[in-house]
Amino acid sequence: MSTAVAAFLLAVLLWPSVSAAKPERIVSINLCADQMLLALAERHAIASLSRLVADREISAAAVEEIEGIPLNGGRAEEVLALAPDLVVAGRHAARATIFVLKKLGYRVMELDIARSIAEIRESIRILGTAIGEGQRAEKLIKAIDARLRRLAPAASGARLGAVYYQPNGLAAGGDSLVDDVISRAGLINLAAGLGVRGQGRLPLEMLIMARPHILIVDAGRPQAPALAFQVLDHPALTALTEKAITVAIPQRLWICGLPATIEATERLAKLRQSAARRNQ
Amino acid sequence: MTGGDAVASGPAPSWLLPLGLFSALVPLCGLSLLAGQVSLDPGQVLAGLAGTGDEAYGLIVWHLRVPRTLLAVLVGTSLGLAGAVLQGLLRNPLAEPGLIGISTTAALGAVLVFYGGFAAVFILALPLGGMAGAAVSVVLLMGLSGRGASTFTLILAGVAVNSLAGALTALALNLSDNPYAATEIIFWMLGSLADRGFDHVWIATVFMLPGWLLMLGTGRAMDALTLGEETAASLGFNLASLPWRSVLGTALAVGAAVSVSGAIGFIGLMVPHLLRPLVGHQPGRLLLASAIGGALLLVVTDIAVRLLPTEVELKIGVMTALLGAPFFFFLLWKMRRTQQ
Numbered sequence: 001m002s003t004a005v006a007a008f009l010l011a012v013l014l015w016p017s018v019s020a021a022k023p024e025r026i027v028s029i030n031l032c033a034d035q036m037l038l039a040l041a042e043r044h045a046i047a048s049l050s051r052l053v054a055d056r057e058i059s060a061a062a063v064e065e066i067e068g069i070p071l072n073g074g075r076a077e078e079v080l081a082l083a084p085d086l087v088v089a090g091r092h093a094a095r096a097t098i099f100v101l102k103k104l105g106y107r108v109m110e111l112d113i114a115r116s117i118a119e120i121r122e123s124i125r126i127l128g129t130a131i132g133e134g135q136r137a138e139k140l141i142k143a144i145d146a147r148l149r150r151l152a153p154a155a156s157g158a159r160l161g162a163v164y165y166q167p168n169g170l171a172a173g174g175d176s177l178v179d180d181v182i183s184r185a186g187l188i189n190l191a192a193g194l195g196v197r198g199q200g201r202l203p204l205e206m207l208i209m210a211r212p213h214i215l216i217v218d219a220g221r222p223q224a225p226a227l228a229f230q231v232l233d234h235p236a237l238t239a240l241t242e243k244a245i246t247v248a249i250p251q252r253l254w255i256c257g258l259p260a261t262i263e264a265t266e267r268l269a270k271l272r273q274s275a276a277r278r279n280q
Numbered sequence: 281m282t283g284g285d286a287v288a289s290g291p292a293p294s295w296l297l298p299l300g301l302f303s304a305l306v307p308l309c310g311l312s313l314l315a316g317q318v319s320l321d322p323g324q325v326l327a328g329l330a331g332t333g334d335e336a337y338g339l340i341v342w343h344l345r346v347p348r349t350l351l352a353v354l355v356g357t358s359l360g361l362a363g364a365v366l367q368g369l370l371r372n373p374l375a376e377p378g379l380i381g382i383s384t385t386a387a388l389g390a391v392l393v394f395y396g397g398f399a400a401v402f403i404l405a406l407p408l409g410g411m412a413g414a415a416v417s418v419v420l421l422m423g424l425s426g427r428g429a430s431t432f433t434l435i436l437a438g439v440a441v442n443s444l445a446g447a448l449t450a451l452a453l454n455l456s457d458n459p460y461a462a463t464e465i466i467f468w469m470l471g472s473l474a475d476r477g478f479d480h481v482w483i484a485t486v487f488m489l490p491g492w493l494l495m496l497g498t499g500r501a502m503d504a505l506t507l508g509e510e511t512a513a514s515l516g517f518n519l520a521s522l523p524w525r526s527v528l529g530t531a532l533a534v535g536a537a538v539s540v541s542g543a544i545g546f547i548g549l550m551v552p553h554l555l556r557p558l559v560g561h562q563p564g565r566l567l568l569a570s571a572i573g574g575a576l577l578l579v580v581t582d583i584a585v586r587l588l589p590t591e592v593e594l595k596i597g598v599m600t601a602l603l604g605a606p607f608f609f610f611l612l613w614k615m616r617r618t619q620q
Contacts, residue, residue, distance in 0.1 A: 167460060169475065201592050203317040204475055205340050225400055227467055228460035231475050236343035 022132035023086035023107075029074040029097065030090035031059060032256035033111045036123065037088060038065055039140060039259055040133045048072045048082050057220060060252040060260040076100045086131065114257025116180040117148070117265070123257065140259060147262045151184060151269050160275055162187040162214035162268070163207060164249075165237075167221075167228035171202035177257050185268035187214060204236055212244050213275060216268070219248035247271055294565050297558055301572040305353070308579050312349040313341060315586040347478045352582045353575040354481065355473070355541045358488050358533035360574015361567060363548020365495045368502040368563035369526045370425075372434050373553070373611065377534045378545030380434060381441030382417045386531075386538035387468040388445045388452070389413020393539075395456045403479065407487050411535030417441050418527045431615065470597030471542030473582050480540040491532025492571065494525050499564035506563060544597045546604020547574050553611065 025047040028034045034053040037046055038061055051071045053059045072078045076097045079087055087108045089098050101108050109130055114120045121141050128137025162182055164172040172178035172189065173196025182189040190210045191202050221229055231237065253264040313325050318340060320328070327333025328341030359377060366375035366382075377383045393399050393409030424437035449468055453461045501522045504512035512519055537544075551573040552566055559565040578596075581603070585594045 203593075205316050205318040205344055208336050208339050209318045211336065222458045222460075224456050224458035224461065225395060225397055226456070226458040226460040227394075227464045228458075234343070234475055235477050235479075236339050239339055239343065 025084045026086045026088060026131060027079055027082050027084035028088045029094060032090060033088040035061055035256060035258050036127050040128050040136055041131050047084055050074055058251050058255050060258060115175055115177055120257040120261060144259055144262055151265060159186060159188050160213040160272060161190045162216055163190050163210060163212040164216040166218060167232060169201055169204060169231045170199055171196050173197045173200050178254055181254060181261060181265045184265050186272045187268060204231060204234060208236060208240055215241055215244045215246045217246060217248050219250040245275055298568045298572055301569060301576055305572060305576050309349050312579050312583050313345045315583045316345060347476055347481050348473050350481050351473050351476050351541060352579045354484055354488055355537040356547060356575035356578025357571045358537040359547040360551040361492060361495050361571040362530045362534050364552040364566045364570035365498060365526050365530060367552050369523060370434060372431050374431050374435055376549035378543060379549060380421055380438030381445060382414050382534055383538050383543035384442050384445040385417035386410040386414040386535045387543045388449045390539035391449050391452050391468055395452060395461055404483055407483050407536040407539045410539030411487060411531050414535035415531035418530055466595060467542045469543055470595035471544035472595050473541055474593055484536045484540045487532045487536035491529045494529030496567055498522055498525050499567050503562055503564035544600055546600045547577055550604050550607050551577055
């Protein structure tokens, strides 16, 4: 007991010096943090990433990028065994794990969920500073800004209505990353106008009445069936998609706020341009 | 001896109650077409039905509200009728597809078929799975508690069947590779008619209709059974076939219903009880009335879940349980009093 207390006190005392040093064994237990680390950290400093990073549906990390990096299931025991000097987690996930790790004196960084492209830039800067890669972070932010500037002229002109419709009849509403991406692409997120906030349910009836020009859906779906997908195959939605332009965006581009999210913006902006031309 | 009172006052013609219930059901179905997240006035709904108005009205009315209303009628009919048949067959006032585990087991059958991927290959596999589950549970229950067994034996057998089927359903859903599957236990356990389509209407009807006919055909034998088995047999009723016709009919109707709408409880408990005094306590006459009454109650409940201002639409089983569970407590209390 007394050793535990001593260890805890030591950790508290050493805190400033520990956090100032460049971490050498970083463990991520969150999909979004995984990909941010891959973009910012030195390869040898990454001790482990979460298992989800290998799932191509939801992760934008390339296979060769993660080859050889041990993957973890995000449990406290696994993390301890990896002897990390920095654990990166998501802000709202795995609360119990984060609590235990902090209590044991580990340095845990909680990354915010980006709800806009501005917040992606912010996250890059915060994580970059924390792992001693500030310069690399600034470079990445500059590259993102350059891509966004190229989008700007495309986003002017007539605005078309779009809805991102997901399994279980969920839609991306206002105050969400997808909403920001849709707006920056020069489209109107109709779900936000219908009062959906964050990710919320948009009944099929309301989707039909909203008459979207562009219907955004996920690219690909799991092999195993689930009722959640039945709404996407509903005859009423099929009839709607005959009128609208349907576009499939891979979930990995915007399930986390990443540099890759800019690609989703670029794709939608391009689609908007061709749709606007057709409408003229 | 309320039964004696009803007989003494002279029974109303047997067609009067079903006709009355039916004439209430028709306008309620009209109301159901008006209920939804998008507010359409009656003119817009009629235009949608006729295909003369805005195209969006047609899509909403024909693809969403009409199949939903039809399913409420079909599922409600099946549950009400099955409740009346089970109560007559088991001579037990608490027999009901939900309480004694038939719906849960039907859900298990449908879950195995759906998440196993069979329903994607052969669409009728879904109701077949539900029916197989329902049939297994009825046979199991009859074996566990037998006909005329005490109410509490039946309820206890139902508790066992319910929890086993529920656990196996959770297991099957958690083993699925689809991340959404595990959360869908809510649909299977509490039921919903939201966003169903005509596909569901057809696959359910194909099996429900023969189920209804089988169950309605047991009416005269049920009436005879109230005179005692020997008297009924001496009157020429083939009582040996009665359990099997009832079991098969229940399995067809409840299995098909659960496979498209999940397990919706208490309809089969409440409706026969409420209507029994109105048919002079004759189990035969109760059947048709309970069928239409079940449809009526489910249509009303389904309108209510759409009108409630909840962020996510309430599962319909929540609503039926809110109505049905107090009713169940009341029945238990009444039974205790008569036993004392």
